[in-house]
């Protein structure tokens with residue numbers, strides 16, 4: 388076992404981990420942040436995405452022991468002060484919520500995209516979502532939700 392310290396959702400967690408444990412395993416099984424899902428386990432579906440230093444990454448392909456010193460945010464950590472993140476709200480408002488397996492990863496990807504590109508084109512959105520698989524959706528409403536979130540986040544910035 389290795390002793391590591393992970394910063395997740397703004398809090399430090401001292402942990403004992405095996406060297407081959409993935410970040411997803413630690414997040415879900417040790418810390419019980421179960422919003423991140425195990426879909427494929429091979430980096431192909433995006434169900435396990437978390438923010439790592441602001442970038443959306445598949446936690447199933449990362450070793451927990453390599454994540455020390457990074458800021459990790461799971462879907463449980465994106466809301467602030469009891470308020471949903473604007474992306475979460477926009478998914479609801481646009482009717483873009485899919486199942487509990489794919490939606491958290493899609494929200495994480497969208498937050499990372501909007502932090503880099505506050506007014507993304509449809510092509511940029513579809514490219515960003517390329518690693519978030521859902522065969523049950525045509526992605527149309529998800530794209531609409533991201534446009535809506537972009538608009539609302541920009542308006543908020545103007546007001547604040």
Ligand code: FES
Pocket residue numbers: 424425426427428429430431432433434435436445446447448
């Ligand atoms: S479970 Fe990680 S990408 Fe599918």
Ligand code: FES
Pocket residue numbers: 485486487488489490520521522523524
């Ligand atoms: S995988 Fe979630 S609705 Fe298709």
